Amino acid sequence: MEKSQKSFSSLRLSRLRAEHLAQVAEIERLSYADAWSEEDIAAFFDWGSCFGYVLTCREDDNPVETVAAFLLFEVTQGRIHIADVAVHPRFRRLGLANRLIERLFVLGRRLGKKRVSLEVRQSNSPAIECYLRLGFRRQRIKKNYYPDGEDGVYMSRYLPERVEDGEAAALSQ
Numbered sequence: 001m002e003k004s005q006k007s008f009s010s011l012r013l014s015r016l017r018a019e020h021l022a023q024v025a026e027i028e029r030l031s032y033a034d035a036w037s038e039e040d041i042a043a044f045f046d047w048g049s050c051f052g053y054v055l056t057c058r059e060d061d062n063p064v065e066t067v068a069a070f071l072l073f074e075v076t077q078g079r080i081h082i083a084d085v086a087v088h089p090r091f092r093r094l095g096l097a098n099r100l101i102e103r104l105f106v107l108g109r110r111l112g113k114k115r116v117s118l119e120v121r122q123s124n125s126p127a128i129e130c131y132l133r134l135g136f137r138r139q140r141i142k143k144n145y146y147p148d149g150e151d152g153v154y155m156s157r158y159l160p161e162r163v164e165d166g167e168a169a170a171l172s173q
């Protein structure tokens, strides 16, 4: 816990770039049975309106920045759709997913979007709990949404009308 707390204090938010792909793919592998490969993730950005954020930190004795968490999303006409969010197991329960998604709320308001949406596996209780805490609501079940036949839960939330200045400044760093 001490190590994580230290890293947490040096956390940096930036756009996901090519140099992050290998570490992002590793977090994918540690998070999902049907993980996207590095190539799959790179291909996501070929769709013009798709973007990503990473939270990175410097760890002791490592000159390369560690990717602690990432978020992939698509900007559509009226909303932002979360395609993927995952946190390295070493950095979970430290508020990083919360921080990434709140950053997306700030971006959404700036872009004039009214809603943020996502799909999540029905069995993924940690993620559903995380989204509920962020104000998302279960809208409907998508039957057999995933390739293995599991149902998806479609969740969304309206964006806050206004974001406190201090919060926006902190999240924009």
Ligand SMILES: CC(C)(COP(=O)(O)OP(=O)(O)OC[C@H]1O[C@@H](n2cnc3c(N)ncnc32)[C@H](O)[C@@H]1OP(=O)(O)O)[C@@H](O)C(=O)NCCC(=O)NCCS
Residues within 6 Å of the ligand: 031, 084, 085, 086, 087, 088, 091, 092, 093, 094, 095, 096, 097, 098, 099, 119, 120, 121, 124, 125, 126, 127, 129, 130, 131, 133
């Ligand atoms: C789901 C996930 C992204 C959450 O990331 P995280 O950074 O650990 O989440 P946060 O620390 O921001 O948690 C925010 C809140 O979500 C809820 N939550 C997060 N993980 C939880 C868990 N394992 N069990 C229950 N609630 C959980 C809690 O309410 C938590 O607040 P608290 O820690 O004050 O109790 C992370 O567990 C993960 O990467 N899972 C694998 C990938 C995945 O399933 N992604 C979602 C795909 S739709």
